[in-house]
Amino acid sequence: MSDDTRTIWSHCTVNCGARCPLLFHVRDGRIIWVEGASAHDGALPDGGASPAASVPQPRPCLRGRTVRRWIESPHRLRYPQRRVGARGEGRFERITWDEALDDISTRLRHTIDTYGNEAVYVAYGTGVHATTGRCFERLVNLLGGHLGRYNDYSTAQIAAAMPYTYGEADAFTASPLIEAASARLIVNFGNSPAETSMGGAGGSRDFSWVREVSGARIYQVDYRLTETCTGHPDEWLPIRPGTDAALVSAIAHELVVNDWIDQDFLDAYTIGFDDTTMPMHLRGQNLGYRDYLLGTGYDGMPKTPEWAAPITQIPAESIRRLARDVGTIRPLFVMQGWGPQRHSNGELTARAIAMLPLLTGQVGLPGTSTGSHEASSDRLIADLPSGPNPVKARISCFTWTDAVSRGTEMTAESDGVRGVDRLSTNIKFIWSYAGNCLTNQHGGINMVHDILVDESLCESIIVTDTVMTDSARYADILLPDVMRMEQTSMACQGESEWYQGVTFGQKVVDAPGECRTSYDVCAALARRFGLWQRFTRERSQEEWIAHLYEEARDRDHGLPSYEDGVAMGHYSRALPTTVALADFRRDPAAHPLSTPSGKAEIFSESLARKATAWKLPEGEVMSPLPIYDAGFEGWDRATDEYPLICAGYHDKARAHSSFGSIESLKQACPHRLWINPIDAQPRGIVSDDRVRVSSRYGTVEVLARVTRRIIPGTVGLAQGAWHEADMVGDRVDVGGCINTLTSLHPSPLAKGNGVHTNLVQVRLCKR
Numbered sequence: 001m002s003d004d005t006r007t008i009w010s011h012c013t014v015n016c017g018a019r020c021p022l023l024f025h026v027r028d029g030r031i032i033w034v035e036g037a038s039a040h041d042g043a044l045p046d047g048g049a050s051p052a053a054s055v056p057q058p059r060p061c062l063r064g065r066t067v068r069r070w071i072e073s074p075h076r077l078r079y080p081q082r083r084v085g086a087r088g089e090g091r092f093e094r095i096t097w098d099e100a101l102d103d104i105s106t107r108l109r110h111t112i113d114t115y116g117n118e119a120v121y122v123a124y125g126t127g128v129h130a131t132t133g134r135c136f137e138r139l140v141n142l143l144g145g146h147l148g149r150y151n152d153y154s155t156a157q158i159a160a161a162m163p164y165t166y167g168e169a170d171a172f173t174a175s176p177l178i179e180a181a182s183a184r185l186i187v188n189f190g191n192s193p194a195e196t197s198m199g200g201a202g203g204s205r206d207f208s209w210v211r212e213v214s215g216a217r218i219y220q221v222d223y224r225l226t227e228t229c230t231g232h233p234d235e236w237l238p239i240r241p242g243t244d245a246a247l248v249s250a251i252a253h254e255l256v257v258n259d260w261i262d263q264d265f266l267d268a269y270t271i272g273f274d275d276t277t278m279p280m281h282l283r284g285q286n287l288g289y290r291d292y293l294l295g296t297g298y299d300g301m302p303k304t305p306e307w308a309a310p311i312t313q314i315p316a317e318s319i320r321r322l323a324r325d326v327g328t329i330r331p332l333f334v335m336q337g338w339g340p341q342r343h344s345n346g347e348l349t350a351r352a353i354a355m356l357p358l359l360t361g362q363v364g365l366p367g368t369s370t371g372s373h374e375a376s377s378d379r380l381i382a383d384l385p386s387g388p389n390p391v392k393a394r395i396s397c398f399t400w401t402d403a404v405s406r407g408t409e410m411t412a413e414s415d416g417v418r419g420v421d422r423l424s425t426n427i428k429f430i431w432s433y434a435g436n437c438l439t440n441q442h443g444g445i446n447m448v449h450d451i452l453v454d455e456s457l458c459e460s461i462i463v464t465d466t467v468m469t470d471s472a473r474y475a476d477i478l479l480p481d482v483m484r485m486e487q488t489s490m491a492c493q494g495e496s497e498w499y500q501g502v503t504f505g506q507k508v509v510d511a512p513g514e515c516r517t518s519y520d521v522c523a524a525l526a527r528r529f530g531l532w533q534r535f536t537r538e539r540s541q542e543e544w545i546a547h548l549y550e551e552a553r554d555r556d557h558g559l560p561s562y563e564d565g566v567a568m569g570h571y572s573r574a575l576p577t578t579v580a581l582a583d584f585r586r587d588p589a590a591h592p593l594s595t596p597s598g599k600a601e602i603f604s605e606s607l608a609r610k611a612t613a614w615k616l617p618e619g620e621v622m623s624p625l626p627i628y629d630a631g632f633e634g635w636d637r638a639t640d641e642y643p644l645i646c647a648g649y650h651d652k653a654r655a656h657s658s659f660g661s662i663e664s665l666k667q668a669c670p671h672r673l674w675i676n677p678i679d680a681q682p683r684g685i686v687s688d689d690r691v692r693v694s695s696r697y698g699t700v701e702v703l704a705r706v707t708r709r710i711i712p713g714t715v716g717l718a719q720g721a722w723h724e725a726d727m728v729g730d731r732v733d734v735g736g737c738i739n740t741l742t743s744l745h746p747s748p749l750a751k752g753n754g755v756h757t758n759l760v761q762v763r764l765c766k767r
């Protein structure tokens with residue numbers, strides 16, 4: 001390597017969860033190549049405390065290593081642009097920054113003056129995870145605030161459901177993956193760290209390590225044979241998507257009839273398994289979980305393996321075998337990914353999976369977890385503060401299209417509006433930063449298109465991105481961002497391996513054209529509103545980063561000085577493993593859960609009350625018990641027209657739509673519809689045929705991958721492919737974006753996206 005090559009640390013910023021540090025080799029102002037942390041152990045001080053994660057080595061995956069192709073992409077946005085022609089057509093003209101900022105501030109002022117601050121919405125967008133990743137909220141809060149949002153597209157159903165079991169404060173409580181190393185049995189529902197936690201900083205490393213050292217028996221319950229269980233295919237228990245709660249019910253039935261439940265634990269730590277722990281006024285009515293299982297409950301149906309087999313497509317003998325293991329092998333570590341809950345019945349599924357550790361008393365002990373998603377570690381550095389939002393109203397993020405088209409009809413009880421009983425205005429102004437959630441990542445793209453092109457509804461859409469995305473096509477003003485490698489940028493570890501880290505990213509190369517950082521853009525807008533001083537506190541972005549770091553260091557004396565950190569590039573420390581709810585287990589009176597009863601609530605009275613009070617459309621189910629229901633548009637609604645399930649998943653080629661245009665990644669991991677030979681054969685489909693997938697909502701064209709790695713009756717399509725359709729023509733999406741097929745119908749309790757639930761037909765395109 002020649003001497004004039006410099007190495008500079010920055011980080012991968014996308015939302016795959018890992019946030020790997022990247023080491024850039026730069027010569028003559030150009031990136032020569034990109035590597036990760038492992039080659040530079042000197043830069044990685046060993047925290048040393050954990051038996052598992054001795055030296056964290058957050059190594060980038062194939063995507064992060066291709067980021068140069070994104071930075072240097074000919075598709076980079078270089079100048080501010082203004083829409084010409086109809087909204088959504090994707091035609092723009094170049095304008096100056098002054099014109100763009102004047103236009104935006106006029107629109108913002110007009111929106112606030114005419115409709116009030118509740119008409120301003122900051123769209124969901126996860127493309128930038130960094131200390132100064134979200135600046136607009138800070139600005140608009142100084143201007144009187146904006147319509148808030150709760151939920152995310154990742155965890156809506158589990159986040160809404162788990163508080164009813166474990167309490168608000170413990171909703172996400174779980175042990176880290178490495179704790180599973182002490183387990184003898186691991187049951188993993190819809191969770192594929194090898195795909196969703198790739199890279200050295202992702203949990204895939206922890207999971208591989210667990211598999212190597214624990215010697216535990218592992219069951220992977222998934223509709224696909226994922227990368228996480230390839231090589232160990234005996235671990236795979238194929239299941240029809242959306243039916244995990246039926247599997248759990250049947251396992252639970254076997255635990256009860258074989259006396260494998262931990263009755264002492266249930267009596268002391270839980271509510272509602274049977275009458276002895278039911279709230280007094282609800283006893284004697286067969287409302288408990290035991291009655292539900294044995295067929296003495298509300299539906300009179302015993303949840304035997306024979307009952308569950310045709311629902312789950314898992315043979316009764318396999319369910320019995322799994323139930324015996326769950327009932328007899330200790331310690332038992334149960335976890336779930338977020339795939340099972342991203343369905344129309346996801347709230348029920350999420351709570352149901354948590355029943356296995358509860359019934360067996362495998363909670364709060366070494367080698368156990370809570371049945372929730374594995375834990376992620378706390379971040380060391382706080383983000384740029386947004387300040388308080390004076391607007392109280394909040395919507396579930398998945399319902400923003402409703403808030404655009406019929407916001408003033410939305411109430412707490414019909415649409416899950418929070419903070420107010422009813423919205424006072426529709427959304428009139430959308431700010432979308434580092435997100436592709438207007439269309440590509442949202443759902444029901446064809447319906448969203450119709451809502452967005454109607455300028456009488458949402459009057460202003462501002463999009464900031466680095467490349468021309470499908471969402472960006474709907475912008476009125478389109479702003480080009482500086483990528484994180486083109487500016488000073490700090491990031492902490494993500495939902496990663498069990499460790500903590502900070503990357504002190506420095507500017508690697510210059511941004512092209514007139515790209516401008518979001519911090520500078522928002523500061524310039526603040527100046528137009530006379531708020532520059534309050535917005536910036538007279539700090540540059542670099543000064544904010546150093547300031548936020550120093551604040552963290554005041555709390556945490558183990559952190560290196562800022563200067564040392566910058567010299568190191570990346571600081572990380574291993575964490576010792578922990579056991580979720582260990583205190584509760586040891587002394588439930590001294591450490592009660594944050595549920596109304598202080599115990600784990602198998603039957604939730606507050607959920608029962610909500611189920612009665614809320615107005616639910618036909619076919620939506622909310623239940624105080626973690627029962628099985630197929631959900632709306634579930635598999636039991638399949639018709640001759642739409643006979644197959646089309647479930648989604650997150651795949652290796654992209655982080656959502658990010659990296660979706662990188663040619664080498666497309667070649668390495670081609671975007672293909674997984675289809676079982678049993679479904680492919682009668683349709684005359686072989687691998688690499690082009691097929692049409694149609695739902696009630698739209699049609700995509702994509703290549704087929706005929707494989708036994710998917711359960712029959714279900715096809716699988718990775719989310720995040722770039723939508724590519726003639727929206728004034730046939731609207732057939734030849735990019736194969738699954739959200740062309742999905743609906744806008746939110747789930748009952750969370751009002752979240754149930755986008756993994758779809759019914760479709762698949763046909764061969766003419767050869």
Ligand SMILES: Nc1nc2c(c(=O)[nH]1)N[C@H]1C(S)=C(S)[C@@H](COP(=O)(O)OP(=O)(O)OC[C@H]3O[C@@H](n4cnc5c(=O)[nH]c(N)nc54)[C@H](O)[C@@H]3O)O[C@H]1N2
Nearest residue numbers: 126127153154434436437441464465481656657658719755
């Ligand atoms: N059908 C279906 N839909 C889904 C999902 C699913 O499983 N199925 N998953 C959902 C989930 S879990 C999530 S989190 C969402 C994610 O949805 P999004 O948050 O929209 O994620 P991305 O598609 O990665 O979009 C991130 C955007 O940020 C841009 N970006 C990257 N770096 C920068 C930068 O430095 N500056 C700026 N300004 N922009 C940048 C990228 O170009 C990209 O357009 O998708 C959801 N949508």
Ligand SMILES: Nc1nc2c(c(=O)[nH]1)N[C@H]1C(S)=C(S)[C@@H](COP(=O)(O)OP(=O)(O)OC[C@H]3O[C@@H](n4cnc5c(=O)[nH]c(N)nc54)[C@H](O)[C@@H]3O)O[C@H]1N2
Nearest residue numbers: 016154190196221241242337338339340649650651655656
């Ligand atoms: N490579 C990559 N990694 C990512 C992302 C990405 O886009 N690409 N996105 C990141 C983000 S923001 C998030 S939120 C997470 C998402 O993480 P998850 O939500 O956990 O990911 P999914 O792939 O949607 O689902 C996990 C597994 O569940 C399976 N599955 C789907 N439905 C069901 C079901 O009903 N039952 C069962 N048993 N299994 C089911 C899928 O086949 C998949 O293997 O991933 C993160 N990591």
Ligand code: SF4
Nearest residue numbers: 012019020061064199
């Ligand atoms: S694992 Fe995630 S953060 Fe790490 S390089 Fe890959 S895409 Fe980037």
Ligand SMILES: [Mo]
Nearest residue numbers: 015153154155
């Ligand atoms: Mo997500």
